[in-house]
Amino acid sequence: MSAAPAEPAVLLEAIHATRVLPGVVPVTLVEDITLKVHPGEFVAITGPSGSGKSSLMYLLGLLDVPTSGAIEIGGVDTTHIDEDARAAIRLGSLGFVFQFHFLLPEFSAVDNVMLPMRALGAMPIARCRERAEMLLSQLGLEPHMAKRPDQLSGGQRQRVAIARAMANHPPVILADEPTGNLDTASSQQVLSILRGLVDEHDHSVVVVTHDMELAARADRRIHIVDGRIASDASNRREAPAV
Numbered sequence: 001m002s003a004a005p006a007e008p009a010v011l012l013e014a015i016h017a018t019r020v021l022p023g024v025v026p027v028t029l030v031e032d033i034t035l036k037v038h039p040g041e042f043v044a045i046t047g048p049s050g051s052g053k054s055s056l057m058y059l060l061g062l063l064d065v066p067t068s069g070a071i072e073i074g075g076v077d078t079t080h081i082d083e084d085a086r087a088a089i090r091l092g093s094l095g096f097v098f099q100f101h102f103l104l105p106e107f108s109a110v111d112n113v114m115l116p117m118r119a120l121g122a123m124p125i126a127r128c129r130e131r132a133e134m135l136l137s138q139l140g141l142e143p144h145m146a147k148r149p150d151q152l153s154g155g156q157r158q159r160v161a162i163a164r165a166m167a168n169h170p171p172v173i174l175a176d177e178p179t180g181n182l183d184t185a186s187s188q189q190v191l192s193i194l195r196g197l198v199d200e201h202d203h204s205v206v207v208v209t210h211d212m213e214l215a216a217r218a219d220r221r222i223h224i225v226d227g228r229i230a231s232d233a234s235n236r237r238e239a240p241a242v
């Protein structure tokens with residue numbers, strides 16, 4: 001007798017997650033969000049402005065905590081743990097790319113990419129530097145490693161931010177409008193790199209975007225309306241049965 005196929009592993013999961021900002025008039029940012037991100041998935045989160053996409057990203061990235069429901073990373077509930085424990089999970093399991101790169105202005109590209117590795121403290125500094133240089137080279141930034149962010153173009157800065165997100169080889173990389181601030185050519189390049197993170201580098205990627213081309217290149221698209229999931233559908237065409 002053959003066993004039932006195993007459920008694919010889940011890297012990141014929101015379970016009925018709701019976030020309400022308290023106040024005289026409470027504001028519901030997202031409501032009853034349930035989703036799973038599996039290994040090797042590229043998920044796009046789309047929706048109108050103000051629908052709650054960034055709020056959801058903050059919850060998935062453990063930068064905010066749901067008022068009810070839970071966020072699990074690798075099967076571990078992150079909702080009822082202290083901030084230090086959440087920060088440790090963030091550092092080891094998640095990488096972040098934002099619309100505005102948030103690189104440290106006084107640090108070179110290579111020093112910026114080394115930061116998460118040095119914070120994790122798992123490797124000697126020389127190995128951190130070696131890995132940072134390797135990641136920057138892979139992203140076509142070999143000639144720019146010693147430059148500070150203000151000496152780089154927008155697209156180059158975003159590639160440094162992607163290298164930094166990859167630094168600790170987190171299973172999941174979260175990107176919030178990563179092409180929002182870029183010209184078409186740089187957007188295309190960042191889009192291809194994000195796709196490559198999934199296809200060639202073994203990361204799962206969740207990206208908030210208004211960019212329909214980016215959303216179309218994802219494996220799956222989750223559409224948010226008024227803080228709730230309106231649809232969650234695969235972009236992949238199933239192979240026809242033979």
Ligand SMILES: Nc1ncnc2c1ncn2[C@@H]1O[C@H](COP(=O)(O)OP(=O)(O)OP(=O)(O)O)[C@@H](O)[C@H]1O
Pocket residue numbers: 021027028029047048049050051052053054055056
């Ligand atoms: N600190 C806050 N106080 C009050 N309302 C807030 C706060 N933060 C977010 N909101 C509201 O919550 C809703 C969701 O915001 P969010 O930034 O998550 O939307 P979004 O889909 O990412 O928008 P955009 O595409 O414009 O970036 C919006 O209506 C926003 O005005």
